[in-house]
Amino acid sequence: MKLVLAVVQRQDAGELLESLTAHGHRVTRISSEGGFLHEGNVTLLIAVQDHQLETLLQDVREHCYTRTRYVSPLPPVAESGEFYPPSPVEVQVGGATVFVLRASDVARL
Amino acid sequence: MKLVLAVVQRQDAGELLESLTAHGHRVTRISSEGGFLHEGNVTLLIAVQDHQLETLLQDVREHCYTRTRYVSPLPPVAESGEFYPPSPVEVQVGGATVFVLRASDVARL
Amino acid sequence: MKLVLAVVQRQDAGELLESLTAHGHRVTRISSEGGFLHEGNVTLLIAVQDHQLETLLQDVREHCYTRTRYVSPLPPVAESGEFYPPSPVEVQVGGATVFVLRASDVARL
Ligand code: NI
Ligand code: NI
Ligand code: NI
Secondary structure, X not given: OEEEEEEEEHHHHHHHHHHHHHOOOOEEEEEEEEOOOOEXXXXXXXXXXXXXXXXXXXXXXXXXXXXXXXXXXXXXXXXXXXXXXXXXXXXXXXXXXXXXXXXXXXXXX | OEEEEEEEEHHHHHHHHHHHHHOOOOEEEEEEEEOOOOEEXXXXXXXXXXXXXXXXXXXXXXXXXXXXXXXXXXXXXXXXXXXXXXXXXXXXXXXXXXXXEEEEEEEEO | OXXXXXXXXXXXXXXXXXXXXXXXXXXXXXXXXXXXXXXXXXXXXXXXXXXXXXXXXXXXXXXXXXXXXXXOOOOOOOEOOEOOOOOOEEEEEEOEEEEXXXXXXXXXX
């Protein structure tokens, strides 16, 4: 038995949840945040049998893309009449971070 | 040492928390959601010694009931003047899902 | 590989996060609450290699202080014209609770 904690982007969560539910998983969703952009993400808790783990990870991979975003840093203070427009910074967002924990027991009471 | 994650219905959380606190447990509460009805629930984090686990599960069982709820699906679009009132759908709510994880260490700093 | 869940006071979270990020950690933050005062705290998820664990705990210790707070209980109902002003109750806040879990796998997808 494994407890999977999957931290996914908020924009990917809906589709992934539908897919996981369709595959018979019960999922607990926790609102979280992380990363350089302090963007909201979602932490999912899913209990799986050991033999279901690979299929689950496949499903996460399929629905959680990594995207490149361009972020404008704050405009610099113009010094001595000159103004340097800030160049956008490239940031990787999306994807997922998955923690797999051995659960000694999972009970539905 | 075990870390217990208990996902319980919001309506059961208050009483369970009182009971757990009365039994000397320190509990961290996280707002979460899950299930078919997207209802809010609460995820509790509780660290226990191995020998306290059974008593803890007993306490969760005692305070978290499974109930049957009837939910009205969205009314169907009336077609050609006819209207079929939706029949309520039966859904199990309540109860609890408990994950028991082996914690290699729990420190209060 | 370890998954560390650190429950820290909200007021300590900002500095700790800066420090953890500066040390190269990626941290997921979850809003939580706990304790006698029902104060908001923050639950952090951090994956570390086994050899990084001690440094991480050091960092938590350094940034999460235990403080003594004085809380006024609700004023008592004045009975028969007498009024006993409530004496403030001393409560320990701050510090951190850290759960260390063995993660069988951590994947960034
Ligand atoms: Ni799928
Ligand atoms: Ni009880
Ligand atoms: Ni530091």
